[in-house]
C-alpha cells in the first residue's frame with residue numbers, strides 16, 4: 540500500500556462513511572462568538588483543518604463540533620453522543636488569528652491521538668511534548684494560512700487578513716521567552732527543564748521554547764507531520780527518551796529519520812547521552828502555568 544493511502548494513527552481500520560479527507564467541522568450556531576457570525580467562524584476553522592490535514596494524507600477523522608468557552612480552549616476526551624470530537628475555543632469576535640491559533644492547537648491534539656492517553660498513563664510524563672507540538676501546529680497553521688489567504692481566502696474580501704495572520708505568528712515567534720538562552724543548545728535546555736516538564740505539561744513558556752526550536756524542522760520536513768499521526772498509540776516508559784523511542788518504533792520506516800533528528804536535538808540519541816560539562820545550564824527560567 541502506498542504511503543499516501545495509509546490511514547495513520549489510532550483510527551486505522553475504522554469504517555465510517557462520514558469520514559472525509561478534511562474533517563467535518565461544525566460550529567455552534569449561537570451568539571457566543573460575539574460579533575463573529577457562526578458561518579464565518581466555521582469558514583476559518585475549516586480553512587485550518589484543510590491546511591493541517593494536507594500533511595496527513597489518508598487520515599480520516601470523526602466529525603468535530605466546536606463551541607465557545609470563556610474558560611480555556613480544550614478538546615474533551617468524551618465524544619458527543621454522535622461520536623463527534625468536542626472542541627471548545629475561547630476565541631471570540633472577529634479575531635480570526637486567535638481562532639486559527641487555538642483551533643490548530645486542539646486539532647493537533649486530535650491528530651496526535653490525545654484520546655489514547657485517557658485510560659492509561661501512556662506518555663503522561665511526556666505530555667508536555669504533545670503540547671509543544673500543538674504550539675508548533677498553531678504557528679505553522681497561521682503562517683500557512685497567511686500564505687494561502689493572500690490568493691485564496693475563504694471570502695474574496697478577506698485577503699487583507701492574510702497579513703494579520705502572518706503578523707500574529709511573527710509577533711509570537713519574537714517573544715523573548717521563546718528563545719533559548721544565548722549559547723545554550725536545546726539538549727542543554729531540556730536537561731535543565733526535564734523535571735518541570737514531566738511534572739506539568741501546561742507550562743506554556745517552557746513548551747514554547749521547544750516549539751520555536753522545532754518549528755523549522757516541521758516547516759522543512761513534511762514527513763514529520765505524518766509521523767505525528769503515530770504519537771501516543773502505544774504505551775512507553777516514563778522517560779522522554781522512552782517516549783521518543785516508542786514513537787519511532789510505531790512509525791513506518793520513511794518517517795523514522797525526522798524522529799531521530801528530534802531525538803538528537805534533545806540530546807537523547809544513544810551515542811549522545813553523555814553531555815559535555817560546558818553544556819550543563821546553571822539556572823532555570825520562570826514558568827507560567829496555563830490550562831489547555
Ligand SMILES: [Zn+2]
Nearest residue numbers: 644670673831
Ligand atoms: Zn493543549
